[in-house]
Amino acid sequence: MAETPSPTPGKIEAAFDWLDERLGITTIWNTVFARMVPETNWLYTLGSASTILAVLQLVTGMLLTIYYVPSPDQAYDSIQFIMNDVAFGWLIRGIHHWGATLMVLVVFLHMLRTFFVGAYKYPRELTWLTGVALLAIVMVLGFSGYLLPWNQRAYWATSVGTSIMGAVPVVGPLLLRIARGGTEIGTLTLARFYGLHVWWMPLALLSIIGVHLYLVIKIGITSPPERDE
Ligand code: HEM
Numbered sequence: 001m002a003e004t005p006s007p008t009p010g011k012i013e014a015a016f017d018w019l020d021e022r023l024g025i026t027t028i029w030n031t032v033f034a035r036m037v038p039e040t041n042w043l044y045t046l047g048s049a050s051t052i053l054a055v056l057q058l059v060t061g062m063l064l065t066i067y068y069v070p071s072p073d074q075a076y077d078s079i080q081f082i083m084n085d086v087a088f089g090w091l092i093r094g095i096h097h098w099g100a101t102l103m104v105l106v107v108f109l110h111m112l113r114t115f116f117v118g119a120y121k122y123p124r125e126l127t128w129l130t131g132v133a134l135l136a137i138v139m140v141l142g143f144s145g146y147l148l149p150w151n152q153r154a155y156w157a158t159s160v161g162t163s164i165m166g167a168v169p170v171v172g173p174l175l176l177r178i179a180r181g182g183t184e185i186g187t188l189t190l191a192r193f194y195g196l197h198v199w200w201m202p203l204a205l206l207s208i209i210g211v212h213l214y215l216v217i218k219i220g221i222t223s224p225p226e227r228d229e
Contacts, residue, residue, distance in 0.1 A: 038223030
């Protein structure tokens with residue numbers, strides 16, 4: 001007996017074509033994912049690894065905000081609650097904690113790779129400069145996040161870090177007051193670091209990653225240098 005063809009694939013294709021005509025999905029797919037790239041090696045995956053880590057940090061960070069309370073009275077206890085009482089809280093915090101360290105490492109290695117193949121030269125100067133901004137943002141994210149658990153280590157690390165800012169000639173004392181929200185580390189410091197960590201820096205990170213990836217797609221990437229035989 002002949003099989004009756006299922007009507008579903010046709011309908012799905014028609015629905016896809018309808019959307020594709022309006023949204024240009026095939027063009028976007030071909031430009032972003034099916035574009036021509038030179039033959040590369042594993043070191044060229046570090047940029048994508050940085051992108052994946054950025055997404056992982058954003059998602060786990062958003063989950064942590066469900067229970068974390070950015071006030072000196074409750075920050076420490078809210079972290080203890082996440083670790084001991086919230087279902088999989090220890091896992092989410094663990095991923096966010098180790099993901100941060102891994103991200104600094106991977107972004108740095110990606111920078112070294114691009115440096116050693118001379119990818120900062122014409123025409124990729126802006127890809128490099130947006131990369132420098134990304135490295136700075138990742139550092140500020142790490143530094144601001146370190147204070148949030150509000151334990152002894154967080155307090156003293158921030159105390160030392162902000163004192164170093166204070167040692168900058170001429171503008172140092174002003175920088176220190178801006179960072180701490182006064183002369184001492186307290187409620188305002190935690191509020192400012194939390195704001196930086198969950199709003200200013202993630203927004204900057206996402207926007208600049210967008211520009212960085214646009215440039216990577218528009219200009220293309222370098223090919224690994226070859227040995228002259
Ligand atoms: C959050 C941080 C970063 C993300 C998500 C990111 C992402 C990427 C991706 C996906 C690529 C293409 C694939 C690859 O070459 O690995 C790339 C290329 C590039 N990145 Fe980054 N990047 C980051 C940080 C940096 C930093 C810190 C620098 C340098 C200071 C940098 C400079 C470059 C350059 C010059 C290229 C072009 C490479 C080439 O043409 O061979 N990036 N980036």
